[in-house]
Amino acid sequence: VKLYTWKHAPNPRRVAIFLAEKGLEIPVEEVGEGAQLKPDFLAKSVHRRVPELELDDGTRIGEAMAICRYLEALHPNPRLFGDDPKHAALIEMWERWCEADGVFAVAEVFRNKLPAFAGRGLSGYTETTHQIPALVERGTLRVRAFFERLDRQLAGHKYVAGERFSVADITAVCATDFALRTKLQIPAECANVSRWHAELSARPSVAITR
Amino acid sequence: VKLYTWKHAPNPRRVAIFLAEKGLEIPVEEVGEGAQLKPDFLAKSVHRRVPELELDDGTRIGEAMAICRYLEALHPNPRLFGDDPKHAALIEMWERWCEADGVFAVAEVFRNKLPAFAGRGLSGYTETTHQIPALVERGTLRVRAFFERLDRQLAGHKYVAGERFSVADITAVCATDFALRTKLQIPAECANVSRWHAELSARPSVAITR
Numbered sequence: 001v002k003l004y005t006w007k008h009a010p011n012p013r014r015v016a017i018f019l020a021e022k023g024l025e026i027p028v029e030e031v032g033e034g035a036q037l038k039p040d041f042l043a044k045s046v047h048r049r050v051p052e053l054e055l056d057d058g059t060r061i062g063e064a065m066a067i068c069r070y071l072e073a074l075h076p077n078p079r080l081f082g083d084d085p086k087h088a089a090l091i092e093m094w095e096r097w098c099e100a101d102g103v104f105a106v107a108e109v110f111r112n113k114l115p116a117f118a119g120r121g122l123s124g125y126t127e128t129t130h131q132i133p134a135l136v137e138r139g140t141l142r143v144r145a146f147f148e149r150l151d152r153q154l155a156g157h158k159y160v161a162g163e164r165f166s167v168a169d170i171t172a173v174c175a176t177d178f179a180l181r182t183k184l185q186i187p188a189e190c191a192n193v194s195r196w197h198a199e200l201s202a203r204p205s206v207a208i209t210r
Numbered sequence: 211v212k213l214y215t216w217k218h219a220p221n222p223r224r225v226a227i228f229l230a231e232k233g234l235e236i237p238v239e240e241v242g243e244g245a246q247l248k249p250d251f252l253a254k255s256v257h258r259r260v261p262e263l264e265l266d267d268g269t270r271i272g273e274a275m276a277i278c279r280y281l282e283a284l285h286p287n288p289r290l291f292g293d294d295p296k297h298a299a300l301i302e303m304w305e306r307w308c309e310a311d312g313v314f315a316v317a318e319v320f321r322n323k324l325p326a327f328a329g330r331g332l333s334g335y336t337e338t339t340h341q342i343p344a345l346v347e348r349g350t351l352r353v354r355a356f357f358e359r360l361d362r363q364l365a366g367h368k369y370v371a372g373e374r375f376s377v378a379d380i381t382a383v384c385a386t387d388f389a390l391r392t393k394l395q396i397p398a399e400c401a402n403v404s405r406w407h408a409e410l411s412a413r414p415s416v417a418i419t420r
Binding site: 046047053055059061062063065066067069070073074085086088089090092093096097100101104121122124125126127129130132134135138141142145149 | 256257263265269271272273275276277279280283284295296298299300302303306307310311314331332334335336337339340342344345348351352355359
């Protein structure tokens with residue numbers, strides 16, 4: 001197998017943290033160049049996005065969580081997608097929420113604000129997608145709402161989906177660090193998020209992928 | 211268990227089709243009222259969205275695919291999430307892509323265009339999210355790109371993730387019918403999408419949930 005990645009981007013980092021938690025090493029190819037993906041990667045990619053995993057038979061798997069779940073099936077321990085149907089469902093619910101309302105919300109600010117992404121307000125498209133200034137404002141509101149809801153959840157739980165570390169934490173910490181890098185703050189009143197973020201930041205998998 | 215749903219919305223329909231494919235019947239409560247979710251549902255909901263599944267111990271599971279995967283664990287046949295790691299990964303990749311680039315793209319048009327959603331440009335938020343007219347245009351472009359890419363995939367495969375019906379088809383057909391209801395068309399040149407959509411529309415699970 002080979003993992004196509006871009007070390008500065010939040011979605012490849014989800015897989016990088018997952019691999020570190022599993023203690024797995026696989027061949028990796030960096031396909032970012034400046035603020036673009038390299039043309040020879042784009043020509044072969046399924047969805048013009050990273051991360052993408054190429055299997056030995058040539059099959060290409062995109063989407064961070066599809067890649068992680070594939071690797072979990074081959075290397076089950078430690079289990080990061082849960083070990084019974086209810087716990088697995090809670091992990092998947094929170095993981096998907098952290099992607100849609102966390103990573104995507106920060107991306108709304110990042111992609112519509114940075115001059116380097118002019119004409120590329122969305123990732124993965126060949127079409128020109130103009131930056132929309134109103135999305136910087138909406139995204140900022142969404143990121144605040146993300147932290148406030150995450151804070152309520154973390155008031156009652158050590159980790160995002162309960163008492164054990166899971167892929168929901170991986171996506172949440174990538175969303176959080178992506179927000180901080182985009183100059184968005186964890187609101188001062190979200191003490192539970194700050195506590196969780198400090199704990200997560202001390203994990204080797206999170207620290208070495210920063 | 212009890213499923214909270216809103217029969218006119220695309221995400222609850224993903225679960226409704228899944229249940230019909232499995233031949234499962236579970237108690238359902240409609241919580242839509244006009245173009246809003248009922249206040250007593252919102253007060254108890256995890257993420258202020260439907261579908262949501264309440265387990266007998268009171269646990270609430272949101273996100274259509276988290277609910278479906280939970281039900282698949284309890285009722286494995288027919289397998290709609292795949293039966294080996296590679297096939298499961300392809301299904302998850304396509305399912306997530308159909309959600310993010312299909313359902314979410316149509317929602318961008320729907321939510322930012324319809325007067326009934328003024329101030330609620332996004333689902334699930336307590337904050338006011340103003341409609342952004344530029345998203346009607348961007349969403350329309352995204353939906354066209356969705357159909358064009360889906361067409362290339364369906365040129366070589368009977369179903370979205372390969373030769374067998376899966377949850378990727380469920381999300382794709384919900385995105386497609388949501389697009390049609392939003393007055394967006396399947397582009398005339400996307401003959402493979404039209405062929406697949408006609409076949410899917412004849413399936414009882416799809417027909418009875420229209």
